[in-house]
Amino acid sequence: DGGITQSPKYLFRKEGQNVTLSCEQNLNHDAMYWYRQDPGQGLRLIYYSQIVNDFQKGDIAEGYSVSREKKESFPLTVTSAQKNPTAFYLCASSMRPRGAYGYTFGSGTRLTVV
Amino acid sequence: AQTVTQSQPEMSVQEAETVTLSCTYDTSESDYYLFWYKQPPSRQMILVIRQEAYKQQNATENRFSVNFQKAAKSFSLKISDSQLGDAAMYFCAPDGFGNEKLTFGTGTRLTIIP
Numbered sequence: 001d002g003g004i005t006q007s008p009k010y011l012f013r014k015e016g017q018n019v020t021l022s023c024e025q026n027l028n029h030d031a032m033y034w035y036r037q038d039p040g041q042g043l044r045l046i047y048y049s050q051i052v053n054d055f056q057k058g059d060i061a062e063g064y065s066v067s068r069e070k071k072e073s074f075p076l077t078v079t080s081a082q083k084n085p086t087a088f089y090l091c092a093s094s095m096r097p098r099g100a101y102g103y104t105f106g107s108g109t110r111l112t113v114v
Numbered sequence: 115a116q117t118v119t120q121s122q123p124e125m126s127v128q129e130a131e132t133v134t135l136s137c138t139y140d141t142s143e144s145d146y147y148l149f150w151y152k153q154p155p156s157r158q159m160i161l162v163i164r165q166e167a168y169k170q171q172n173a174t175e176n177r178f179s180v181n182f183q184k185a186a187k188s189f190s191l192k193i194s195d196s197q198l199g200d201a202a203m204y205f206c207a208p209d210g211f212g213n214e215k216l217t218f219g220t221g222t223r224l225t226i227i228p
Contacts, residue, residue, distance in 0.1 A: 033216075042118075042205060042218040090159060102149050102209070103216060105159035 002027045006091050006106035012114050013078065013085065021076045021109045023091035030096045032074035033103065036060060037088040046089075049074055050096065078111065086113050116141045120206055120219035127196045128227050134181070135191045135222045137206030147209045148182065148189045153221070154202040162204070165189065193224075201226045 004025045013019045025032065031050045035043040045058030049068040063082025068074055074093075078085045088110050092103040117140045127133035139148070150162040165173045165182050172180050177197075181190045189208070193200055206219040 035218075040123075040220070042220045045216075088157065092159070100147065102147070102151075102161045102164055103159070104161075107156070107158050 004091060004093055004104055004106035006089075006109050008109060009107070011109055011111045013111060014114060016080045018077055018079050019111070021078070021089055021091075021111070023074045023076065023106060024072055025074075025093045025104075025106075026072060027093055027095075027104060028071070029093035029104070030071070031094045032068070033092045033094075034058075034064075034066065034074070034076045035090045035092065037090060037108075043090060046076065085111055087111060116143075116208055116217040118206055118208060118217050118219040120204075120222050122222045123220070124223045124225070126225040126227055127193075129196055129198060131196055132192060132194045133196055133224065135193075135204050135206075135224065137189045137191070137219060139187050139189065139206070139208045139217075139219075141187070141208055143208075148180075149207045149209065149216075150178075150180070150189075150191045151205045151207060151218075152200075152202045153205065154199075159205075163191065196226050198226050198228065200224060 007022045033048040034046040037043050044060050046064050047066040049055035065077045090108045091106040094103050095101050119138045146167045148165045152160045152162045163175045163178050165180050177194045179192045203221045203223050205221045207216050209216045
């Protein structure tokens with residue numbers, strides 16, 4: 001079945017470490033997105049990519065980095081520059097134009113700083 | 115930039131009754147889509163319903179329907195015959211062609227009372 005796979009489901013990071021969250025889709029979608037969700041808040045856009053080898057910053061990109069070397073994959077690295085990384089991270093993908101179909105989401109990664 | 119307001123942080127409804135969740139938005143787009151997403155305790159985001167702004171007819175998906183008022187920029191979700199499985203966070207999200215970001219509201223937590 002087609003879908004989006006995020007891994008790991010839970011991730012623990014020590015202070016000063018970089019960690020990478022995986023996001024893979026087999027839907028043949030062009031666009032992929034990373035969102036952060038904090039308690040009591042909606043989803044905030046970190047980065048997005050509409051084609052391979054191209055991506056743009058979202059509203060809260062500071063302390064994060066991404067790559068899009070393959071259409072299927074859009075990993076997110078949380079760097080040590082991100083001061084408050086504990087949150088729930090959601091990856092999504094969409095066909096273009098996005099408005100016609102909406103997003104398909106992965107099941108998320110819960111990141112905790114220890 | 116788009117803004118989205120969900121003015122009801124929490125709602126509750128008796129099982130089998132009807133409940134309406136409100137959403138207002140502001141966008142500079144003239145042609146756009148609107149979405150309601152559901153996030154149950156599993157935290158998997160699920161697309162509930164979508165509305166095309168150029169259509170006057172309100173969208174319906176089984177027990178879910180919308181009341182779309184384009185001039186008022188209002189997009190409410192009505193859930194009929196509420197079921198225990200409807201308990202979740204519900205997010206409103208407008209989207210528009212050429213707009214690179216799908217903007218989410220802060221969500222409404224819906225509780226179903228048996």
